[in-house]
Amino acid sequence: MANHVTNCHHLKSNKKHQRIKSTFKMIIYIRGMKKIKYYLSGSFYGMLWMNAFIMLSQAGVCVAQSKDSLVIASIVKEATINSQLEKLSHELFDVIGPRLVGTPQMKKANDWAVAKYADWGIEAKNEKWGEWRGWERGMSHIDMVAPRVRTLEGTQLAWCPSTGQKAVVGELIIVADTPDSIAFEKWLPNVKGKLVLVSMNQPTGRPDYNWQEFATKESFDKMKADRIIQTEAWRRRLSKTGYTSKTLPLALEKAGAAGIVMCDWSAGFGVNKIFGAYTKKIPTVDIALEDYGLLYRLVEAGNNPKISVRTESKEQGVVPTFNTLAMIKGSEKPEEYVILSAHFDSWDGGSGATDNGTGTLTMMEAMRLLKKVYPNPKRTIIAGHWGSEEEGLNGSRAFVEDHPEIVKNIQVVFNQDNGTGRVVNIAGQGFLHAYDYLGRWLAAVPSNIRLQIETRFPGTPGGGGSDFASFIAAGAPAFSLSSTSWSYGNYTWHTNRDTYDKIVFDDVRSNVMLTAILAYMASEDPVKTSRDRSILPVDSRTGKPALWPQQRSPIRKGGLD
Ligand SMILES: [Zn+2]
Numbered sequence: 001m002a003n004h005v006t007n008c009h010h011l012k013s014n015k016k017h018q019r020i021k022s023t024f025k026m027i028i029y030i031r032g033m034k035k036i037k038y039y040l041s042g043s044f045y046g047m048l049w050m051n052a053f054i055m056l057s058q059a060g061v062c063v064a065q066s067k068d069s070l071v072i073a074s075i076v077k078e079a080t081i082n083s084q085l086e087k088l089s090h091e092l093f094d095v096i097g098p099r100l101v102g103t104p105q106m107k108k109a110n111d112w113a114v115a116k117y118a119d120w121g122i123e124a125k126n127e128k129w130g131e132w133r134g135w136e137r138g139m140s141h142i143d144m145v146a147p148r149v150r151t152l153e154g155t156q157l158a159w160c161p162s163t164g165q166k167a168v169v170g171e172l173i174i175v176a177d178t179p180d181s182i183a184f185e186k187w188l189p190n191v192k193g194k195l196v197l198v199s200m201n202q203p204t205g206r207p208d209y210n211w212q213e214f215a216t217k218e219s220f221d222k223m224k225a226d227r228i229i230q231t232e233a234w235r236r237r238l239s240k241t242g243y244t245s246k247t248l249p250l251a252l253e254k255a256g257a258a259g260i261v262m263c264d265w266s267a268g269f270g271v272n273k274i275f276g277a278y279t280k281k282i283p284t285v286d287i288a289l290e291d292y293g294l295l296y297r298l299v300e301a302g303n304n305p306k307i308s309v310r311t312e313s314k315e316q317g318v319v320p321t322f323n324t325l326a327m328i329k330g331s332e333k334p335e336e337y338v339i340l341s342a343h344f345d346s347w348d349g350g351s352g353a354t355d356n357g358t359g360t361l362t363m364m365e366a367m368r369l370l371k372k373v374y375p376n377p378k379r380t381i382i383a384g385h386w387g388s389e390e391e392g393l394n395g396s397r398a399f400v401e402d403h404p405e406i407v408k409n410i411q412v413v414f415n416q417d418n419g420t421g422r423v424v425n426i427a428g429q430g431f432l433h434a435y436d437y438l439g440r441w442l443a444a445v446p447s448n449i450r451l452q453i454e455t456r457f458p459g460t461p462g463g464g465g466s467d468f469a470s471f472i473a474a475g476a477p478a479f480s481l482s483s484t485s486w487s488y489g490n491y492t493w494h495t496n497r498d499t500y501d502k503i504v505f506d507d508v509r510s511n512v513m514l515t516a517i518l519a520y521m522a523s524e525d526p527v528k529t530s531r532d533r534s535i536l537p538v539d540s541r542t543g544k545p546a547l548w549p550q551q552r553s554p555i556r557k558g559g560l561d
Helices: 014-019 045-081 085-096 104-119 181-191 208-214 217-239 247-254 289-300 353-373 394-402 434-443 468-473 488-492 505-524
Strands: 023-030 034-041 123-146 154-156 168-174 195-197 259-262 284-287 306-328 333-343 379-386 410-415 423-427 454-456 478-480
Touching: 045 353, 045 505, 085 104, 085 353, 085 505, 104 123, 104 306, 104 353, 123 154, 123 284, 123 289, 123 394, 168 259, 168 289, 181 247, 195 289, 208 217, 247 259, 259 289, 259 306, 284 289, 306 353, 306 394, 333 353, 333 394, 333 468, 333 505, 353 379, 353 488, 353 505, 379 394, 379 505, 394 468, 410 468, 410 505, 423 478, 423 505, 434 454, 434 505, 468 478
Parallel strands: 168 195, 195 259, 259 284, 333 379, 333 410, 410 478, 423 454
Antiparallel strands: 023 034, 123 306, 154 284, 168 306, 306 379
């Protein structure tokens, strides 16, 4: 570490004073750690006394600022001129790919991160917390084969049963609009040997912002009104089957359907959400809105379209699941912890680039910078790359449950998990004194980053949404570094378009600097953070103050029902 004193403007003038013969010496103790000598000239006694007073009053601040500003300047410099984000993104998103729990890609990513940390001289390990259904995605190939041939844009859902190398070929049928569940049961045998269309045919493939820009107001209003009626009618149609979105595919499978075809349109151009299949034997595929609409209209018009579906995948039994944990050991208070948190897993329709690849790389890159410019932190700094957040915060809940000794000594947790954007919001999550310590730490952040961020105190404790909630439930001060949207909800969150090209690297770099600086300030803070809770606002349902979220156990064995 650089000497505390070297960068301090006020102390640089000391040299001048040392040359003067008649001197007296003052020793100032700062933070009980360093003593700094001021040599003051007797011949300039009066003036220098005044200077001495100024120096005395400013010395503590000055040295603190000088050390902080040196570290912070080094963080900014390294993050800017030697950023590893593009390289890491390529390795993780393009080469390894999405990180669905229980897949070999998730394990590869765990191992990749440990190796990266080792390259940077940071201790890291994969810690097992549970088991999951082992499954590996293979190819998806979907073609319309009648009344003409067209290769369709679509993919199998996660955990889709394999068709093997032989395609399933069949006619299509739309889930019937029956008066009630009894009538639906009577209709069910009609699906035998057919692929069933289970999603509504959207009235438009254009997102609303496109209508807003180009449609007449009357036309836009009419489309929206029609869509509301149609959406409600489709909801009623499904509800009258007597099944839920989870049980309907199984009922169709049991009735002899050859496959399930859906379209989980995400209200943007070319974008669908890709979640998990519920079928046990027959394929479940999601098709792009354009192709789904084509099939739907052909069926409705009696053109008898046929499709061919081939979905390959490998079942791999029960596999262990891990959190990847990296650590820079504290030198003064090793039993107190600053935790940089981001879930490592993803859905697998895209590459998991912004959910939560960018959060993951923010924490990794921040760790790399900290190791380089702040290798002996006061408190221990841990990066937690959690598994299976997407199925219910499982990795972080397991960590909280398995490490009470760490959780009770947490200085702070910073979690980032809502896309590639610059951090623009930090809320106090119901911790009464969060404004105090977060405010002080944020004050050290360069203004171009800090001034983008709105804070809200004391806020209310997050009960879910991402891994900070697992820590809040255990009473540990945990905060979400909340990003600007970049159309996250529609375009990248759990979609087939969550890919490398959506990353806004300058924003992620800004988040890396912010995270590293906050981690540094939290680690250096002479004071342990308060866990005092604010009285929560009255819950309108109960008429009483809302309750603090309860700690919950993770699913330790998943996907095996
Ligand atoms: Zn996420």
